[in-house]
Amino acid sequence: MTHREDRLLTVGSLSRVEGEGAMHVRVDGGQVTDVRLEIYEPPRFFEALLRGRRYTEPPDITARICGICPVAYQMSACQAIEDACGVRVDGPLNDLRRLLYCGEWISSHALHIYLLHAPDFLGYPDAIALARDARDIVERGLALKKLGNDLMTVVGGRAIHPVNVRVGGFYRVPTRTALAPIAARLRLALDDAMATVAWVAGFDIPDFDHDHELLALVEPGTYAIERGVPHTDGGLVFPVRAFEQHIIEEQVPHSTALHARLAGRGRYLTGPTARYALNHRWLSPLARQAASVAGLGTRCRNPFQSIVVRAVELVHAIEEALRIVTEYEPPPRPFIDVPSQDGVGFGATEAPRGTLFHRYSVGADGLIRSARIVPPTSQNQAAVEDDLRRFVTGRLDLDTERLTHACEQAIRNYDPCISCATHFLDLVVERT
């Protein structure tokens, strides 16, 4: 192993992430001199193409930004449009939205834990190879994922790009009878989710801490999912409508995703560990118990432990879905009327990967004048690059192959959704 002092670590195409990207790390004289999470996913210009569309269309159109978290886009879009039109959706319709969103959390978290992230900790290239040695475990993960998809199908019509969501509510609401079989499965799945927490808590977690400011929505009394007020663990609190005053997005040459920073404060992190830090007291009873057994404490600053937090949120989402289904009474109408009016509206929800912000300006003619969308992955990009810099600095004794692999794992801690941010991840570690 020569030239350890000067190296270029590169991963041309990051795998087990959603979308296309690369990583590039340059080491000169034993110092990490450059770290770039390169996002080369081609831009799709959603904010531009939304202009001139009807105010009722963003839930369907923005769902197409991401096939892994379409519900998050639909919910942030509905909330922002309703805000522009001076309407707030509450009560059973909002409960149904939360139920649909729980389905997405269950499906997305099970996907990331079992199929994308766990293979890193266990030394497999993918879950299919893992299944050769531990078929029961992979089948448990697939069953959890399927439960989330089936919940989305019952409420939303289908799991990817649900069709039943509209501004003001739903086209049709499910009957109690339609939800009954899901209730039974949710009850059974609690055991699988608890077993998931125990499984991932036993992984060999690298010793590493970050000092990013953590940002998540907070809705006192409930673990924020489909609404809330932005809070940080540094004490910053601001209304959703002030999001763009506090979050500054910058463009960098190596990425088709915009980088976000907290104004006057710097890089920050959103996503499961941020939610956990700011909301853990409102976790469901079983999820709280699972967190405690897994030894999570009140906050988690090790990004490699994010898999444990995701598993705890999986327990929470299942228990919360079960609560909503059990208490469910179909609302008298599937939606409330949302007449268009001239205005600007703001919406923010907790996508599986973190806070997702939408803003729309709507004209009196019901057409969209402008749109702005800030997805979680672009918010986290600066924090991921900072982690990589510090992570590599502490591990320069590793050979290039192992170091590169460790970097890829560090990136997957954040479950980056590059389709959302814009493109696919290609890891390039430069050692000249």
Next chain:
Amino acid sequence: MDAPTLAVWKFASCDGCQLTLLDCEDDLLMLAGRIKIAHFLEASSATVAGPYDVSLVEGSVTTPSDVERVKRIRAQSKALVAIGACATAGGIQALRNFADVDEFRSVVYARPDYIQTLARSEPISTYVPVDYELRGCPIDRGQLLELLGALLAGRRPQLPVHSVCFECKARGTPCLLVAAGTPCLGPVTQAGCGAICPAYGRGCYGCFGPVAATDPRALLAKLRALGMSADDLRRAFRTFNAAAPALAAIEETSEP
């Protein structure tokens, strides 16, 4: 005999169609036993060099380098299948085809000069021959399994060529257009989704793209009678399959 190799490729898209492969939860491990997954970056960090027996291609072609990439993929693939509305009809991002892409770029990015992009979002078939197409935004899981099963068995996949109307009849859903006066694109949209939207009381919004050999005139007259303006009709047709060639013909018919 070695198991046939499968590769999955991504162009401009949301990842939802390739996720459909992982959504085959009950069949995924069985499938993995019969097919060697040689290149599927969303699911595996292990990749095998080509050639590949089957390539599933998701997404539309929107950058100069992607034009070259899709040609390389074609050269390495025995059968190439375009999956989803982006790969078969340009996707929602093909709305740029009707606008000024430089202006689009400046709306989203402060430094548009950093962004490489083509003026048009095109389906895969614009640049290379495609053996099969799976429609939909997203594709249907049942159709994906039918396609892979057929390719494994060496037969032609059975994919629908009729309209969504047939699926409503099969499902027993009353016609929304006739019974409720709800605008619906079902009569001119290819089947495959199972007519989900009408079953939820919502008109079809055409995410499986235009059905071949359709005469849209009767539908267009009905939609106008229901109060849709020329702008409404244009928006209704220009969504997730905006660059489908058959759509241009429908739109031409819809001009007053």
